[in-house]
Amino acid sequence: MSHPDCRLNLRPLGTPRGVSSVVGPHGVGASPGDKKSKNKSIRGKKKSIFETYMSKEDVSDGLKRGTLIQGVLRINPKKFHEAFIPSPDGDRDIFIDGVVARNRALNGDLVVVKLLPEEQWKVIKPESNDKETEGAYELDLPEELCGSHLPQQSVKGYGDSPDVIIEAQFDDSDSEDGHGNTQNVLVDGVKKLSVCVHDKGKEDADAPVTKDESTSMSQDSRALPEKSLQRSAKVVYILEKKHSRAATGFLKLLADKNSELFRKYALFSPSDHRVPRIYVPLKDCPQDFVTRPKDYTNTLFICRIVDWKEDSNFALGQLAKSLGQAGEIEPETEGILTEYGVDFSDFSSEVLDCLPQGLPWTIPPEEFSKRRDLRKDCIFTIDPSTARDLDDALSCKPLADGNFEVGVHIADVSYFVPEGSPLDKVAAERATSVYLVQKILGEWFGRTIIRSCTKLSYEHAQSMIESPTEKIPEKELPPISPEHTSEEVHQAVLNLHGIAKELRKQRFVDGALRLDQLKLAFTLDHETGLPQGCHIYEYRDSNKLVEEFMLLANMAVAHKTHRTFPEHALLRRHPPPQTKMLNDLVEFCEQMGLPMDFSSAGALNESLTKTFGDDQYSLARKEVLTNMCSRPMQMALYFCSGVLQDQTQFRHYALNVPLYTHFTSPIRRFADVLVHRLLAAALGYGELPDLESEALQKQADHCNDRRMASKRVQELSTGLFFAILVKESGPLESEAMVLGVLNQAFDVLVLRYGVQKRVYCNALPLRSHHFQKVGKKPELTLVWEPEAEGQEQVQQVVTIFSLVEVVLQAETTALKYSAILKRPGTESLLGLQDKEPAAGGPQA
Numbered sequence: 001m002s003h004p005d006c007r008l009n010l011r012p013l014g015t016p017r018g019v020s021s022v023v024g025p026h027g028v029g030a031s032p033g034d035k036k037s038k039n040k041s042i043r044g045k046k047k048s049i050f051e052t053y054m055s056k057e058d059v060s061d062g063l064k065r066g067t068l069i070q071g072v073l074r075i076n077p078k079k080f081h082e083a084f085i086p087s088p089d090g091d092r093d094i095f096i097d098g099v100v101a102r103n104r105a106l107n108g109d110l111v112v113v114k115l116l117p118e119e120q121w122k123v124i125k126p127e128s129n130d131k132e133t134e135g136a137y138e139l140d141l142p143e144e145l146c147g148s149h150l151p152q153q154s155v156k157g158y159g160d161s162p163d164v165i166i167e168a169q170f171d172d173s174d175s176e177d178g179h180g181n182t183q184n185v186l187v188d189g190v191k192k193l194s195v196c197v198h199d200k201g202k203e204d205a206d207a208p209v210t211k212d213e214s215t216s217m218s219q220d221s222r223a224l225p226e227k228s229l230q231r232s233a234k235v236v237y238i239l240e241k242k243h244s245r246a247a248t249g250f251l252k253l254l255a256d257k258n259s260e261l262f263r264k265y266a267l268f269s270p271s272d273h274r275v276p277r278i279y280v281p282l283k284d285c286p287q288d289f290v291t292r293p294k295d296y297t298n299t300l301f302i303c304r305i306v307d308w309k310e311d312s313n314f315a316l317g318q319l320a321k322s323l324g325q326a327g328e329i330e331p332e333t334e335g336i337l338t339e340y341g342v343d344f345s346d347f348s349s350e351v352l353d354c355l356p357q358g359l360p361w362t363i364p365p366e367e368f369s370k371r372r373d374l375r376k377d378c379i380f381t382i383d384p385s386t387a388r389d390l391d392d393a394l395s396c397k398p399l400a401d402g403n404f405e406v407g408v409h410i411a412d413v414s415y416f417v418p419e420g421s422p423l424d425k426v427a428a429e430r431a432t433s434v435y436l437v438q439k440i441l442g443e444w445f446g447r448t449i450i451r452s453c454t455k456l457s458y459e460h461a462q463s464m465i466e467s468p469t470e471k472i473p474e475k476e477l478p479p480i481s482p483e484h485t486s487e488e489v490h491q492a493v494l495n496l497h498g499i500a501k502e503l504r505k506q507r508f509v510d511g512a513l514r515l516d517q518l519k520l521a522f523t524l525d526h527e528t529g530l531p532q533g534c535h536i537y538e539y540r541d542s543n544k545l546v547e548e549f550m551l552l553a554n555m556a557v558a559h560k561t562h563r564t565f566p567e568h569a570l571l572r573r574h575p576p577p578q579t580k581m582l583n584d585l586v587e588f589c590e591q592m593g594l595p596m597d598f599s600s601a602g603a604l605n606e607s608l609t610k611t612f613g614d615d616q617y618s619l620a621r622k623e624v625l626t627n628m629c630s631r632p633m634q635m636a637l638y639f640c641s642g643v644l645q646d647q648t649q650f651r652h653y654a655l656n657v658p659l660y661t662h663f664t665s666p667i668r669r670f671a672d673v674l675v676h677r678l679l680a681a682a683l684g685y686g687e688l689p690d691l692e693s694e695a696l697q698k699q700a701d702h703c704n705d706r707r708m709a710s711k712r713v714q715e716l717s718t719g720l721f722f723a724i725l726v727k728e729s730g731p732l733e734s735e736a737m738v739l740g741v742l743n744q745a746f747d748v749l750v751l752r753y754g755v756q757k758r759v760y761c762n763a764l765p766l767r768s769h770h771f772q773k774v775g776k777k778p779e780l781t782l783v784w785e786p787e788a789e790g791q792e793q794v795q796q797v798v799t800i801f802s803l804v805e806v807v808l809q810a811e812t813t814a815l816k817y818s819a820i821l822k823r824p825g826t827e828s829l830l831g832l833q834d835k836e837p838a839a840g841g842p843q844a
Helices: 056-065 098-102 211-215 219-223 329-339 365-370 422-430 458-466 486-509 541-564 579-591 601-610 616-630 670-682 693-729
Strands: 002-010 069-072 082-085 094-097 110-115 164-167 185-188 233-240 246-252 265-270 278-281 299-307 315-325 379-383 392-398 404-410 442-449 454-457 519-524 531-536 570-573 637-640 732-741 745-750 755-760 766-774 777-784 794-799 803-810 817-821
Touching (some): 056 233, 094 233, 246 329, 278 299, 315 329, 365 442, 379 458, 379 486, 392 486, 392 541, 404 486, 404 541, 442 541, 454 486, 458 486, 486 541, 531 693, 541 570, 570 693, 579 616, 601 616, 670 693, 693 732, 693 803, 693 817, 732 794, 755 817
Parallel strands (some): 278 315
Antiparallel strands (some): 002 404, 002 442, 069 110, 082 094, 265 278, 299 315, 392 404, 570 637, 732 745, 732 803
């Protein structure tokens, strides 16, 4: 394989579903073809439920004048009537109350909103928890912040090592009481991060208040300080329909058998409550659906929205296909991929014809004259044991002056993907793969030809690092080409490890941040593909070794391409955390007596490193706080350097560097292929791609969108597999640490599995429970029923950072699981200390 090379000389080492709760003038039956509707206006037309969208001209004018605001719509997955867009000034999100105000926009759409009059803004009570005032964020940590070179899932075959390594950040609880009520509720007490850091916007209630109290100002409330109001708005235009308009769900007959609609349409009820219910023509449905509807109760279908009229609560759609039985891996996975618009179809023959036809492929003779020949060098790959796409290799050559020459060799994928070819077009469209379950002395960039002498796994490299003086037995290593010895490879790994340690140490001295979170890995059954077990993935020195050199290569390429093409470099920026959420976290840490410094990425990293001890309880508390710190973080974005005028916005917050890009994974990311083309042009190997800054930015935007979809799919895939594991192997027991306390429930981070879950008081055998505030800290006292007659009742106090024992168990509904608390006094599962330290500061 030919490779572009990056060589570095280094110094020696030193609710209800859908929208049915919104009752328009026609009630549930209002929809297409309903000519018998009694609720007609004087002119004989149906009364509109939704506003007509503004014209493009008025929208453009309003955005320029600042009377309209644009942003990406986030709909709360647990309370679908609540939606939000980010505030342009980084302050509290703008609130969009109800489906009518959302005006037929779906989650992820780029929308334009108009602020409502101030008397209709949402009131946030003083001293209240304003978790309700923000959108329900799904975790958007960039991979540079939490580990980028993790094992990925192979396409087929289930080896001994886990092949699904994904952050587990999922939860399927609906409300505080566990029954999915959809009242607007606010919580007195500490800010949102101390109450529940996982899903902002869930029913974390203290006392319910009416809709009028929570969403509009009464006469008495107008004198409240400005900070207690949240701006509210309505959608007036959809700039870009980012949502796929596809959903998985179930078919039902309409309720009114006598209506004209009943003879024409069935009702499609999406699994995702953020998508409206959809009328689908009966001709799209299975032939016997009308006569035998119960046969399809558990059948999962895919439906696509084709229209949504202003005068209808429900959308119009087409049934795309039947997936199979709900709760099974394949149909559920296909549904997830379709909902997020992930193209998983086979490549067309036109695309496949772009690939080399004669296999095994050999390097054409003319390429040898254009590239540096490194085939005799000791170069090798380090990847997960199940990896199929090998796109990076490393080398480390000692030089006569005592320095080392480190080579980072990345597959020259752009050679095989000619610009404008069918393969290029399909790669640009798909944009990314989706995986289910110190000072540099000098640098040289160039195209090379290499021959990898061995294929090391992370486990091989780890054993070499852990046994620096012992020879690794040949049988424990993969085959090594005869030109090189295992000792030579071993020494190269040790040299790379030593350099990587120095690079990493210096990176954090220079102010980088890392938020390592628990990541769940599954082992799959060879025959069935079902999860056999899972464990928390351990990020070891071999992973860190590879990561450091990938980061270094990406930074070097970012500087090279931006230096050569200041207006056309494709870079990756990471904005600083959201101000409002960060301030809430600062206040929470002060209340909890945690000496955290949030002034910069480096200060935060140092705080997380130094605040906690290394006993297991302290490490568990660190895990919880790390999770909290991830909430205000924004996602990293690809962008074209010619579009952003302010170079301070180029910075990467987590890495704390001025320029960064993605270069090292061209097999799985199209952004890297674009960067390869730019680097090739910068080195004189080809012309600058024929793209204006705006066109390159459009490609960057598409890569961002597909990357987000990929991340969501991976999270949902992990959730699917974990739910199946609980169902097949449960109940599962673990110690957990309390993240947030509510008046009838509390949230926990389950330490053994890295998942977050809500524990409901009404699911426990309690005699009573009592919520109170001690100072500003919420506290829930549980009084357990005695296990036997005559025994004393057991009292348990639950506060943030309490350590508890939980049991995860399957629910009767398909692929759902819940957490219940084990009665206190049982033997500790993980050997963590049973008592938490005295209130105030962290454990030393």
